[in-house]
Amino acid sequence: MGRKSETGGVTPLGDRIQVRFSWRGRELRPTLDIRPTAANLKHARRIREAVVADIRAGVFNLAEYFPDYKFAEKHTADALGRTFRQWADLWVELSARNLEDSTLRIYKRHLAAYWTAAFGDDMPKAVTHERVLRHLARLATEHLDERTGKLVKPLSRKTQNNILIPLRGVFELACKADPHLRNPTDGIDNLKVQKAQPDPFDPEEVEVILAALRERFGDEYADYFEFACFAGPRPSEQIALLWQDVDLRSGVVKVRRARVMAKDKERTKTAYEREVELNARALAVIERQRARTQLKGEHVFRNPSTGRPWNDEQEQRKVWVIALRTAKIRYRPPKECRDTSVTVALMAGADPLWVAKQHGHSVTVMMKDYARWIPKADRGRNLETLNRALGVVDSAVKPQLSEA
Incomplete structure (x- = not known):
């Protein structure tokens, strides 16, 4: 018993x-x-x-x-009898905890457009490493869409890297539930992408662009871009700037939030709050904005056409394109206003560490991406400072170097 x-x-x-x-x-x-x-x-x-x-x-x-x-x-x-589409939906649901809403919406679109369209009804084990590679190869080349019959342009290397992010996430989740499932994305490395270097506007170009903006679209549009060129916030940070972040007495604004896809988030791209000391041009814009927006709501910058806060950084692009065309200035995207702010400060002789702090850059980024603008502001001052510290005058240096 x-x-x-x-x-x-x-x-x-x-x-x-x-x-x-x-x-x-x-x-x-x-x-x-x-x-x-x-x-x-x-x-x-x-x-x-x-x-x-x-x-x-x-x-x-x-x-x-x-x-x-x-x-x-x-x-x-x-x-584990979920299809790939079900696993993708689950991953999107669970990722809402740690991903920004805007990022998650992009990944959701990537999954729908590139992965569930191809593998949605398959079980995860049927999506092999070879199938993923073949699908990527097809997306990387010009091809006909079988449903529409239209010619589809190849995806850029950067986009190919981006669409792999949610795919990896889906299979990481599925593989944790089933240790026998092989992750088909293992061994698929990101493609090398050439990073674009800063392409700022020179001070003369800035003035021509601002004049074109004032003439075609009015002072408020011009002031928006003037602030961008001389204070240098990220576009998502500028459209999220609130009057409570502005200290007019000290001439400082706190950059602590961003607005992406019509949604405000209480953090910047780098998740670090920073104070920006406003130069005379940027401070003058803020003073002019007081009469326009301070009594209308929280946001410092509002869409002059609608009177409402900007939804995102794409809304201004049409105005920007027309202004550059009118000014006969080579096109660069609005984000180059930020690079313009950095390089104007460096060429004026500002301390690179201060410039980095103002713009929310790391010192590594500052020295790597913007170093070529620092010598233009130097005009021999750094060498002169070093020579003074060594107790050597300029006239005594050259003969010693030539003898060496």
């Missing part, structure tokens, strides 16, 4: 020991290939306790505890 009684979810079964527990709404009864002695039954109960603890923690692996369980594949298939 004792051998047939059940104790703590562990039961003798012939010359084996059966372990009973519930997993994902189903009762499982795998067995351990050990004789049901008193010591082994005690050991089996400890195994069951570990299984229950892993189930509660969400890390239970059936194959790890019961590798020869004959119904393992059935239960795994029942638990």
